[in-house]
Amino acid sequence: MTDSASNTLPATIDTLISAGWIIPIRPAQTVLKNHSIAIHNGEIVAILPTEQALQRFDAQYGIDLPQHVLCPGLINAHGHAAMSLFRGMADDTPLQQWLEQHIWPAEGQWVDEEFVRDGTQLAVAEMLRSGTTTFSDMYFFPNVVAKVASDAGMRAQITFPVFNFPTIWGQDPDDYIRKGLAVRDDFKHSDLVNVVFGPHAPYTVSDEALQKVAMLAAELDINIHIHVHETQKEVDDEVAQLGQRPLARLNALGVLSPKTQLVHMTALNADDIELVKQSGAHVIHCPQSNMKLASGFCPVQTLQAEGINVALGTDGAASNNSLDMFAELQTAALLAKVATGDASALGDWQALEAATLNGAKAMSLEHKLGSLEVGKQADIIAIDFSQLEQQPIYQPVSQLVYTACAQHVTHSWINGQQVMADRQLAHLDIREIKAKAQQWRDKITSPKH
CATH class of the missing domain: 3.20.20.140 (Metal-dependent hydrolases)
Known part of the structure; x- marks a missing residue:
């Protein structure tokens, strides 16, 4: 899968994500190995082999995830x-x-x-x-x-x-x-x-x-x-x-x-x-x-x-x-x-x-979301496939569906903006959220109520 307007793509882009596998959803039943996703202004501008991507783009932020699979959020x-x-x-x-x-x-x-x-x-x-x-x-x-x-x-x-x-x-x-x-x-x-x-x-x-x-x-x-x-x-x-x-x-x-x-x-x-x-x-x-x-x-x-x-x-x-x-x-x-x-x-x-x-x-949003395609919003998650419980890997999609994966989601981007990196959320304080949840539990279960 490559972009259809490669001559007009900017040499400088916001983000380049490279991974061991990409499951784009469209084209259907496609798994791309050792590919990269180029993101600019919140949109996917190209999906191509990593070797080509590194030659074509100068990314302000780049990340290499060779043991991960990328798929739509x-x-x-x-x-x-x-x-x-x-x-x-x-x-x-x-x-x-x-x-x-x-x-x-x-x-x-x-x-x-x-x-x-x-x-x-x-x-x-x-x-x-x-x-x-x-x-x-x-x-x-x-x-x-x-x-x-x-x-x-x-x-x-x-x-x-x-x-x-x-x-x-x-x-x-x-x-x-x-x-x-x-x-x-x-x-x-x-x-x-x-x-x-x-x-x-x-x-x-x-x-x-x-x-x-x-x-x-x-x-x-x-x-x-x-x-x-x-x-x-x-x-x-x-x-x-x-x-x-x-x-x-x-x-x-x-x-x-x-x-x-x-x-x-x-x-x-x-x-x-x-x-x-x-x-x-x-x-x-x-x-x-x-x-x-x-x-x-x-x-x-x-x-x-x-x-x-x-x-x-x-x-x-x-x-x-x-x-x-x-x-x-x-x-x-x-x-x-x-x-x-x-x-x-x-x-x-x-x-x-x-x-x-x-x-x-x-949600009437298929023109923007749900698959990794050129022109769509960059809503992407990265799942770590290096863990013992996931070995060996024959079919990445089967692995996503039938092997516990939620705890192995390490990175995510929404609208091209990174909202989680190495399981750390960019805009939410997990410690504070947990403390408030426990306070609500104590209030709701208090005998005086």
Whole structure:
């Protein structure tokens, strides 16, 4: 792979990263050995053999990683970052009980701007150290989440919540939408933050509010991110109450489109899948959270066979309990095999694409992210392949998917800027973040509360 305009490339560039292997995602199923990535003004300007790169470019910063693999930064397409402060609070509990008896009461008591700031910093640090460079977040005080991500140099899709009832962040659908669009205005010039609609779920948002979200999203040409068909009970309850399945209702209200991200999707029939296919909507698969809460599993193999884009998310750390996208893509690959009885289901390349390019597609960012190609933003991670537990190396992609890799991510760049070097974060103080997390634990578990 080389650039198509080599005669116009600057001799002086910002950064040159050389590595033992590069997995660019596009072209598909390509592994480049002993290649380099040239970066200038935040973009990839060339990918070529290291020997040629050293002759062509004078880099202000160069790094040689002969025992590392470079690949696109992972994209965590669904989560609730601040809920990292509830990690492990109510494990081994069914979903409704988990929500109604543990999480919702805790949120009502503890969640404020300070909680969201500290919890989001904890989550962002964890994600960066495990290879994620872009995340989607749905939570209260999205203005705070957006600022934390921006300050950390991390890319984020901020999905502001919409509910039919009052919460700590809003009073009614109009209030949520007004506040959310104000956050979007505040970050409209950001290179890192993209603010979109996040109606919570069909069972928490009315027809009128969903129609308004659909109308505004179409007018503003922005995405919609929504939990849907998370459990069979959710589907059965809506059929009993309204006489139709949630996806059919969303379709009738105009919510389904190529700009829609459907999260979880565990309880699907053939009609549901056909609706998603015809609408061009995307599915966000959260296998570990769904398994832990016994919610079911998303039929990834069937969806992909129908041409439906499937991306991956971790969900929140309160129900996962980690934000490790390498663990998530490994789980997705293994679950697809056991669910179908087909050992070839969601193979290693497909799993890696689900955690990179498919996430970019779901967020309408595939022109910028998800693969290492000339002209795209330089969102890159480096994974150390020199460790004992990774030997021997036959296929680098198989190694990424089926061998624990998060703790071996050593460097990352977002928009061409280095945000981690030798596992040290550039903009976040890990010691301070850990201390705040422990302070929240002590406060939440204090007997006087």
